[in-house]
Amino acid sequence: MDKKVLVVDDEQSIVTLLQYNLEQSGFKVVTAMDGEEGKNLALLEEPDLIILDLMLPKLDGIEVCKQLRQQKVLTPILMLTAKDDEFDKVLGLELGADDYMTKPFSPREVIARVKAILRRSQFQLEAKETEHEESDALKIAEIKIYPEHYEAFFGEEQIELTPKEFELLLYLARHKGRVLTRDQLLSAVWNYDFAGDTRIVDVHISHLREKIEPNTKKPVYIKTIRGLGYKLEEPKGE
Numbered sequence: 001m002d003k004k005v006l007v008v009d010d011e012q013s014i015v016t017l018l019q020y021n022l023e024q025s026g027f028k029v030v031t032a033m034d035g036e037e038g039k040n041l042a043l044l045e046e047p048d049l050i051i052l053d054l055m056l057p058k059l060d061g062i063e064v065c066k067q068l069r070q071q072k073v074l075t076p077i078l079m080l081t082a083k084d085d086e087f088d089k090v091l092g093l094e095l096g097a098d099d100y101m102t103k104p105f106s107p108r109e110v111i112a113r114v115k116a117i118l119r120r121s122q123f124q125l126e127a128k129e130t131e132h133e134e135s136d137a138l139k140i141a142e143i144k145i146y147p148e149h150y151e152a153f154f155g156e157e158q159i160e161l162t163p164k165e166f167e168l169l170l171y172l173a174r175h176k177g178r179v180l181t182r183d184q185l186l187s188a189v190w191n192y193d194f195a196g197d198t199r200i201v202d203v204h205i206s207h208l209r210e211k212i213e214p215n216t217k218k219p220v221y222i223k224t225i226r227g228l229g230y231k232l233e234e235p236k237g238e
Contacts, residue, residue, distance in 0.1 A: 005030070008052045017107060
């Protein structure tokens with residue numbers, strides 16, 4: 001079945017360009033011209049991915065992203081903006097966007113980014129149809145991570161993670177006990193994206209702590225190593 005992409009942008013030329021190129025690449029496309037319509041279509045159409053402009057009438061992209069995540073909609077979001085603004089970049093990702101592109105862009109680059117995001121999220125879909133094997137799991141105290149299924153659990157409860165949050169947790173777990181610098185994490189998890197902008201790492205570490213730490217003010221899993229970076233470790237008993 002064709003993957004469905006929701007494009008939300010108030011520039012008709014951008015919508016037409018993206019719709020044409022996505023359809024040529026085999027995607028089904030739904031479009032919206034303002035944030036309110038985009039949010040409603042995201043809930044109604046249940047797309048596989050959302051391409052969301054930052055500057056929109058009625059609701060801006062940040063607010064759409066925020067409201068969808070508050071409603072537990074975990075659909076991957078690729079944020080677009082005409083401004084190469086680092087604050088917007090960090091804020092968008094902090095509120096749950098999975099990736100970020102700056103206008104002007106080439107259609108080929110958008111398609112490549114869309115396919116990469118969907119490849120990651122495909123693991124999550126396949127996981128729903130597969131029983132977990134205990135041997136598959138990476139275990140750190142109460143946390144179990146299933147790399148093949150893109151799922152993580154705290155005790156018996158599944159942790160709701162965006163694709164980037166999962167990749168960051170997995171990388172930390174695979175290097176348990178090692179101090180990893182922000183630049184190392186940026187390179188490993190984000191590849192070529194956001195080169196040098198290590199605040200992106202801090203934002204995602206903060207998100208992970210909110211989801212796995214019993215007390216975010218006194219983290220026992222993800223430790224900050226001052227002046228260096230972060231380390232994932234087993235909580236020490238009292």
